[in-house]
Amino acid sequence: MRRLIAFPCAGDTLIGAIDDAAATTGLLIVSGGNEVRAGAHRGMAMLAANIAAAGFPVLRYDRRGVGDSAGENRGFRYAQDDLAAAVATFRAEVPGVDRIVGFGNCDAASTLALFGRDAGIDRVLLANPWVIEDDDDLPPAAAIRARYAERLRSRSAWSRLLRGEIDLRKTVRGLAKLSRTKPHPSNRLATRVIRAIADWDDDATVILASGDATAIAYRDVARGLPATTIDTDSHSFARSNDKEALRAEVVNALRR
Structure with missing residues (x-):
């Protein structure tokens, strides 16, 4: 059963959705970019339904200033309070949950890497982590x-x-x-994200779309950190085979 919820965050109100299930391990989905909690082409909503059907409860939410949530959208670098509020709400709304796995794609993966541990998340699944400082309209x-x-x-x-x-x-x-770009440019964001992922040790799984520009940029700076690759150029794992491969990775993480 899917239900909508509202919860506080630093004086604002966030809106989320819970897909209920019986397991004591839950999945927290964090949206990337300025996408609403449904995700690109409703991909995250469909993933949540599939994961709940496999027996695991799922919470998705809109961060401040995005979708149905109030407040100012300051981007993923300032989403720490939103993430912590979502984790606390998940535990309160589904009291049987004693372990939370966080999943995010793109800059949501970077949010989880940087702030997930302090927010109370036990394990993270990081798809195509965002490590790019460029502000032009070209690929990395x-x-x-x-x-x-x-x-x-x-x-x-x-x-x-x-x-x-x-x-x-x-x-x-x-x-x-x-x-004008060095093979391994000085990149403070990349340094922070890579260090944060390494600090998670075995509690982090990186998932990369083989032909995605964001994933290629991550591999360029990841310095041999392990990653699982899905053979697709779709950043959001939009094709049916991509969706199934991603779902399998998420379910495996939840069952560990």
Whole structure:
């Protein structure tokens, strides 16, 4: 059964949804970017329903200033109070829960890595953690390098270039970005997130979409930290096979 809830956070009111189930381990889903709790194409809502059907209760919520929740949206770097309020509410609303696994994609994964332990989360599943400081509209440099390497090996890419089907202006901008970007740039956010993930030790599982630009940028700075890879270029694991692979990873974590 799914039910809506409201709970306080630093003087504002957050809105969430609980999918009830009987297990004593629960899943807390944190939304990435400025997405509402339903997720891209309702992906998180469907994941919650599937996980509850497997026997585990699930809480999703909108952080301050997003979706149905009140307050100012200050971004993932300032979502610590929201996360702590959601954890406390989960335990109060589902008193049988004695262990919480947090799941987030993109900057929600970074929120969990940085603040999850202090919020009272026992284990985290971090999909495509956000470690990018750039504020332009281009992919991260690591993803540009990977894409160009792929194109240089591709006959079809050369044919598309000759037919004028590749945006040369964007290509030139990408090459310019590579020329001014070191292979491993000084990146305070990446340093913080990587250190935080390492501190979780065996209580963190990183899940990467193999062809996703955010995941490629993470791998570029992760320095050998272990990760599970799902063979897709969909950042939100939108395809049916992606969804099933992600669900299996989440269920495995909940059953440990």
